[in-house]
Each structure stands twice: as C-alpha cells, then as structure tokens.
Amino acid sequence: MRKRLRRAAWTVRAALRRRDGRAAFLLGVLGYPLLYLGTIGHLAVGGRGWSVLVVDDPVARAFRQTRPFSFEPVARVVAEPLVVLLSPLDVAVALVLAALVGANLAVAVAVWRSPAACGVESSAGLLAGVPALLTGATCCGPAVLFALGVGATGTLLTVFGYATPLTALLLLGGLLLVARSADTNAVRTDG
Amino acid sequence: MKSRHTRRGALALGVGVVGALAGCLGGTSGSAGSSESTGSSPASSPTASDADGPPAADHAPYVAYEASRLRNATVSGGVTKDGIPSIDEPSFLDASVAALDDGEIVFGVVRGDDVRAYPQRILVHHEIVNDRLDGVSVSVTYCPLTGTVLGFERGETTFGVSGTLVNSNLVMYDRATDSRWPQVLATAVEGPLEGRALREFEVVWTTWGRWRRRYPDTAVLSEDTGYARNYGIDPYGSYAPTVRGYYNRESTMFDPLATDDRLGTKTVVVGVRTDAGATAVSMDRLRTRGVVDATIGDDRLAFVHDPVLDAGHAYRVPADATVESATDAVRVDGERYAPDALPFERRHAIEAMWFAWAGFYPETTLHA
Numbered sequence: 408m409r410k411r412l413r414r415a416a417w418t419v420r421a422a423l424r425r426r427d428g429r430a431a432f433l434l435g436v437l438g439y440p441l442l443y444l445g446t447i448g449h450l451a452v453g454g455r456g457w458s459v460l461v462v463d464d465p466v467a468r469a470f471r472q473t474r475p476f477s478f479e480p481v482a483r484v485v486a487e488p489l490v491v492l493l494s495p496l497d498v499a500v501a502l503v504l505a506a507l508v509g510a511n512l513a514v515a516v517a518v519w520r521s522p523a524a525c526g527v528e529s530s531a532g533l534l535a536g537v538p539a540l541l542t543g544a545t546c547c548g549p550a551v552l553f554a555l556g557v558g559a560t561g562t563l564l565t566v567f568g569y570a571t572p573l574t575a576l577l578l579l580g581g582l583l584l585v586a587r588s589a590d591t592n593a594v595r596t597d598g
Numbered sequence: 599m600k601s602r603h604t605r606r607g608a609l610a611l612g613v614g615v616v617g618a619l620a621g622c623l624g625g626t627s628g629s630a631g632s633s634e635s636t637g638s639s640p641a642s643s644p645t646a647s648d649a650d651g652p653p654a655a656d657h658a659p660y661v662a663y664e665a666s667r668l669r670n671a672t673v674s675g676g677v678t679k680d681g682i683p684s685i686d687e688p689s690f691l692d693a694s695v696a697a698l699d700d701g702e703i704v705f706g707v708v709r710g711d712d713v714r715a716y717p718q719r720i721l722v723h724h725e726i727v728n729d730r731l732d733g734v735s736v737s738v739t740y741c742p743l744t745g746t747v748l749g750f751e752r753g754e755t756t757f758g759v760s761g762t763l764v765n766s767n768l769v770m771y772d773r774a775t776d777s778r779w780p781q782v783l784a785t786a787v788e789g790p791l792e793g794r795a796l797r798e799f800e801v802v803w804t805t806w807g808r809w810r811r812r813y814p815d816t817a818v819l820s821e822d823t824g825y826a827r828n829y830g831i832d833p834y835g836s837y838a839p840t841v842r843g844y845y846n847r848e849s850t851m852f853d854p855l856a857t858d859d860r861l862g863t864k865t866v867v868v869g870v871r872t873d874a875g876a877t878a879v880s881m882d883r884l885r886t887r888g889v890v891d892a893t894i895g896d897d898r899l900a901f902v903h904d905p906v907l908d909a910g911h912a913y914r915v916p917a918d919a920t921v922e923s924a925t926d927a928v929r930v931d932g933e934r935y936a937p938d939a940l941p942f943e944r945r946h947a948i949e950a951m952w953f954a955w956a957g958f959y960p961e962t963t964l965h966a
Contacts, residue, residue: 448828448833449828461826462824463824472678473677473678474676474677475678480827483826483828490828490830492826492827492828493826
C-alpha cells in the first residue's frame with residue numbers, strides 16, 4: 408500500500424510538472440471549492456450592498472456541527488451580488504476535496520494527452536478524469552435529491568451523511584488505480 | 599487490459615455520482631434537517647432548572663397512531679440535533695423599518711398587546727423561535743416540509759430542533775426533559791413527557807402586505823438572530839407557483855404515514871383537530887365559498903375565510919345557527935361579523951400540505 412501511495416504521489420508530481428497538468432490541477436483546486444460551497448448554500452448570488460457580520464464567540468461556533476462533516480458559519484459577508492457564509496471547517500473540507508479533485512484532473516489530463524504507451528491507454532486517463540469532472544460539474548443542488556422521488560431520498564439522506572469522506576476515499580482510490588498502471592512514458596513531463 | 603478499463607470506468611462513475619451528491623446533499627440536508635444524534639451544543643442538554651418541561655394542555659388533541667408507531671416512523675432528516683438552530687434571543691423591528699416585500703410570507707401572531715410577524719424566510723433557517731408574547735413564554739414553530747406553522751406555550755424551558763422527522767414533520771424537543779414532540783401533533787411521543795399535549799395558540803399564515811394592512815403597528819422578527827445565514831435563500835425553492843422546487847412538486851422527501859390521493863400532495867388545506875377527530879377543507883374551496891360547514895364528532899364547525907389575510911379561521915358553531923358568507927363579512931343569524939370575530943368559540947385552524955394532514959389524520963373528513 409505504501410508503495411502504491413508513493414507511486415500515486417509520483418504520478419501526481421509528474422503530472423504537475425507538465426503545463427497542462429498544472430492547469431488542470433488549478434482548475435480543480437480553484438473551481439471545486441466554489442461549487443462545493445455553492446451547493447451547500449455558503450456561496451450564493453443575490454446579496455445587496457456591502458456588509459460583514461461576525462457571530463458572537465466565533466471560535467466555539469466554528470466547531471458546532473450542523474450535519475455530518477459540516478459546521479456552523481461564523482461570519483456572513485455580503486459583497487453585491489455575492490453572499491458568502493464563512494465556515495472555517497467547511498472551507499477546510501472543501502480544500503481537501505479540491506486538492507484530490509485537482510490531482511485527479513491533473514493526472515487525467517496528463518495521461519490523456521500522452522501517447523498510449525507501456526501500460527495505460529489514453530482512454531484510461533479520460534476515465535480517471537470523469538470522477539473529478541462529475542464531482543464538481545454535475546452538482547446541481549437539492550433538485551437532484553427531490554428528483555429521486557418518494558422514499559428514496561429518506562434512505563439516501565442517511566447514506567449521504569458519509570458522502571464527504573466517501574468522496575475523498577474514492578478520489579484517492581482513483582489516483583491509486585491510475586498510478587498502479589501508469590507508466591513513466593505515459594506521464595511524460597514534456598507537456 | 600479490457601477488464602481493467604471496465605473497473606476503472608465503474609469507479610469513475612461511482613466517484614462522480616457520490617461526489618456530485620456529496621455537494622447536493624449539503625444543500626438539501628441543511629434544509630431538510632435531521633439525524634438522531636447528540637448535539638454538542640450546550641443548549642441541547644436537558645437542565646434541572648427547566649424542571650417539568652412545557653405546561654400541559656387541558657384538552658389533548660386526537661392522535662391517530664400509537665406513540666410506538668410514530669417512534670418507529672421517525673427518520674433522520676440529515677442534520678444533527680440543533681443543527682438547525684432555534685432562535686432563542688429574538689429581536690424585533692418596527693414595521694416601518696422592516697425591509698420586506700408585500701408579497702413575502704409571514705406568520706402572524708396576536709397575543710394580548712403583542713402583535714408580531716415572523717418572516718418565513720428567516721424561520722425556514724431556524725424552524726423555532728423561542729419568544730415571549732404578552733408575558734408568556736412561547737415558541738413559534740414552522741416546518742418547511744409540511745408547510746405548517748403552530749404556536750405553543752413552553753413554560754420555563756425552550757424548544758429545539760431534534761434533527762428528526764415523522765411524516766416529514768419537524769420533531770421538536772424540549773430542553774428540560776428531551777421529550778420529542780412532532781409539531782403537528784402537539785403531543786410528546788417519546789421521553790418522560792410522552793402523552794402530554796402542549797398548550798397551543800393560533801399563528802396565521804399570510805403575507806407581509808396583508809398583515810401590515812391589518813396591523814400597521816406590528817413588530818417584525820429581525821434578521822439579527824445571532825447566526826450567520828443567508829436569509830435571501832430558501833433551500834427548498836420558492837412558494838411562487840412558477841418556480842420549481844419542493845413546494846411545487848408532487849413528490850415528498852419522506853414516505854408519509856398514510857397516503858390519500860383526494861388532493862395533490864402539496865395542496866394547501868385548512869385543518870382542525872379536536873379530541874374527537876379531524877377535518878379539513880381545501881384552501882381553494884374556502885376562498886371560493888367564504889364559509890364551509892364541517893363536523894367533528896358531535897361538534898359542528900364553521901371554517902371561515904378571512905379575505906384580508908387570505909387565511910382560514912374555525913369556530914365551534916351551535917347546531918341551529920346560520921352562518922353564511924357575505925361581502926367582506928360573515929352573516930351569523932342575519933348579523934354581520936368580521937371573519938376573525940364570530941361570536942363563537944374558536945378552534946385552531948392549521949394550514950398544512952394535504953399529504954401531511956392526511957398522513958397524520960388518515961380518517962380526516964375533507965371538504966374539497
């Protein structure tokens with residue numbers, strides 16, 4: 408396992424040495440938190456004017472859980488037209504996921520754009536990129552759950568309590584899988 | 599190689615779906631609210647000083663199910679206990695400085711000299727306001743998933759959001775005993791106070807413009823709640839009929855206790871439940887007819903539409919009385935009265951989504 412982790416880290420580093428890999432990584436790291444915070448309602452359009460509100464005892468409030476892996480906002484910033492709720496631990500969760508999304512994207516792009524050689528075909532890289540893309544791009548808010556219909560969402564809500572760590576594990580798993588078969592020639596650094 | 603691709607593809611899809619839903623859930627569960635967990639908030643711990651919990655009602659309303667059946671039907675809504683925080687130190691604004699549009703939904707209360715409006719867009723993020731009205735400690739409560747707003751006396755304790763739901767309805771808990779109170783039932787179904795019913799008072803579902811016209815000096819709940827929330831966003835969508843969202847869909851998020859297809863799931867009804875049973879009238883019918891006759895057991899009831907507030911009231915009416923709709927008034931035995939001032943004993947009229955009312959009161963009569 409340690410060897411596989413090292414190999415995954417090497418694959419990511421190799422991808423980040425390429426220009427297209429870095430671009431993909433930045434896209435994930437910068438874009439995903441915006442999507443994540445938007446879908447949990449902490450980043451929204453519709454604010455009027457400019458204002459900052461900080462709650463009493465923000466440090467204690469920051470650790471108060473609202474649902475699994477989500478915590479109380481300690482401040483609200485309105486900067487027309489945006490409204491931002493600042494929950495430090497939610498931002499931390501978003502950044503961890505964003506790093507994994509960025510790494511997946513970087514490796515995917517690097518492998519996809521390299522010639523198919525010695526281990527991984529270009530389609531493998533594309534497939535590995537799908538989770539990262541879907542993680543950010545297909546998220547469309549509560550409508551997804553409501554669309555699932557009667558009963559299903561009640562059960563899903565329980566499962567979804569663990570969706571955040573599960574997502575992190577699966578993104579990590581995606582990296583490990585790609586790294587397992589990636590070849591030094593497949594992730595060249597001359598992108 | 600081929601099989602490797604297949605596994606990778608499946609993993610990719612799995613990660614994508616779960617990842618997508620992780621974010622979506624965040625938005626949704628914040629609104630739906632619930633999970634039977636131990637909150638870390640100090641407010642969630644029962645304290646001896648609140649001793650006996652909220653005061654008991656003189657007459658308990660009819661409950662169609664055994665408490666054990668209701669407990670078994672209680673589900674997590676996705677948030678922790680107090681994850682949806684009640685407002686425990688509300689502050690109020692004068693009507694003249696409230697930044698509300700006339701069409702915004704507010705929940706109005708008149709109790710003694712206190713006249714207050716609680717904007718729906720604030721309560722959708724808190725569900726419970728622990729307040730004092732006319733010198734009495736009360737809680738004004740709103741459940742977004744069932745569209746119900748009810749008021750209760752709370753005594754020395756306060757109510758909080760348990761994080762669980764039954765029949766999609768908010769399950770409150772009192773911080774004195776941690777007993778569990780489904781909002782619509784107003785009766786504890788779990789805990790030391792199981793079987794106790796709450797003292798209720800009527801809360802009117804109306805709009806800011808209508809409420810202010812009738813009560814120009816009303817106070818309004820302030821957005822200064824002590825919490826950082828975006829009160830401009832309703833996580834469930836919008837009550838505007840043209841906007842898609844929970845309120846305008848046939849599907850419910852959780853299975854109801856019972857189903858009844860006489861009306862659409864989210865159709866608004868005005869219901870009354872007494873110790874003898876329950877009855878309801880669709881809001882559309884009440885608007886059209888002005889007055890609708892109904893019965894619960896041996897009691898004759900009159901539902902009356904209040905056109906100024908676009909709300910329903912209910913009265914226990916003597917069997918031989920004549921109650922008719924008239925322009926801008928209600929005629930009782932030939933005399934004209936304001937819809938909210940008939941010379942009869944009031945019954946709590948509760949607006950609710952039909953699926954919720956029919957789920958809790960499966961033998962309800964319906965006038966639609």
